[in-house]
Amino acid sequence: MSWGFERGRVYNRRADIHNRFEGQQQGGIITPKQYPLVLIITGEEGLSHGYADRQRPDGVFEYFGEGQTGNMSLQKGNKAVATHSAEGKSLLLFRKAREGLIFEDEMVYETHHIERAPDSHGNERDAIVFELRPLSAIVETVESTEDDVPATNLDELRRRAYSAAGIFPPERVAGFRNVYLRSEDVRAYVLGRAKGCCEGCKTAAPFFRKDGSPYLEPHHIRRVSDGGPDDPAFVIALCPNCHRRVHAGSDGTSYNAMLLTSMVTIEPKFEDEPVAESA
Numbered sequence: 554m555s556w557g558f559e560r561g562r563v564y565n566r567r568a569d570i571h572n573r574f575e576g577q578q579q580g581g582i583i584t585p586k587q588y589p590l591v592l593i594i595t596g597e598e599g600l601s602h603g604y605a606d607r608q609r610p611d612g613v614f615e616y617f618g619e620g621q622t623g624n625m626s627l628q629k630g631n632k633a634v635a636t637h638s639a640e641g642k643s644l645l646l647f648r649k650a651r652e653g654l655i656f657e658d659e660m661v662y663e664t665h666h667i668e669r670a671p672d673s674h675g676n677e678r679d680a681i682v683f684e685l686r687p688l689s690a691i692v693e694t695v696e697s698t699e700d701d702v703p704a705t706n707l708d709e710l711r712r713r714a715y716s717a718a719g720i721f722p723p724e725r726v727a728g729f730r731n732v733y734l735r736s737e738d739v740r741a742y743v744l745g746r747a748k749g750c751c752e753g754c755k756t757a758a759p760f761f762r763k764d765g766s767p768y769l770e771p772h773h774i775r776r777v778s779d780g781g782p783d784d785p786a787f788v789i790a791l792c793p794n795c796h797r798r799v800h801a802g803s804d805g806t807s808y809n810a811m812l813l814t815s816m817v818t819i820e821p822k823f824e825d826e827p828v829a830e831s832a
């Protein structure tokens with residue numbers, strides 16, 4: 554569920570989107586003024602022009618920007634897609650079908666490229682193609698506990714993690730790191746930050762990994778993409794007990810809210826916001 558939208562369910566553009574959030578009633582990119590939301594619709598225009606949004610085998614969804622004729626520019630709706638994370642907005646993908654709009658997933662902008670594609674008059678022009686990934690895939694990468702944590706000093710891990718959150722411009726980190734690699738940076742930093750103790754119950758990790766490092770699990774305190782899905786201020790290192798408590802405990806939601814509050818001291822740059830969402 555994202556903003557009340559359920560994956561695979563059909564919604565009516567007027568009743569379920571415009572009556573709730575307002576926003577442009579035409580076109581494939583909707584940017585409601587009053588809500589931190591960018592809604593994009595696939596299958597809207599491209600097909601009739603001879604090109605189509607597409608799913609890449611590596612998990613990236615390629616989404617063509619808006620603009621009827623001439624070269625597309627990174628303005629208006631296109632700019633909203635490219636900057637949604639930095640602006641703290643959720644990016645919701647819908648697929649146009651005969652029965653309405655099917656909610657696909659909450660996405661995260663990774664990058665974009667320019668491609669030659671026909672405009673509405675059939676003339677070749679520069680089209681902006683956004684490369685998006687599902688937010689859930691990124692959360693899973695950060696929370697996955699399979700990989701060993703690389704032994705690097707904490708300051709370096711922190712620098713990398715903050716570049717993932719957009720606090721440092723990406724150019725300042727060696728090379729371009731896609732959202733998966735950035736998630737790994739955050740994961741490594743958060744585990745390093747914990748220094749072997751659960752950041753929930755403060756007790757030592759219950760056992761060590763095969764490589765000798767303390768076993769803790771990164772947990773997303775909230776899954777919304779505010780500030781970037783891999784913002785270290787929203788990821789906490791938990792022992793398996795605390796992690797299961799959040800997900801399966803009868804007090805999981807309130808425990809998660811308590812963890813969110815405690816981030817003020819755990820990750821001092823964190824600016825408190827009232828919305829907590831159990832992952």
Ligand SMILES: [Zn+2]
Pocket residue numbers: 751752753754755756791792793794795796
């Ligand atoms: Zn714990």
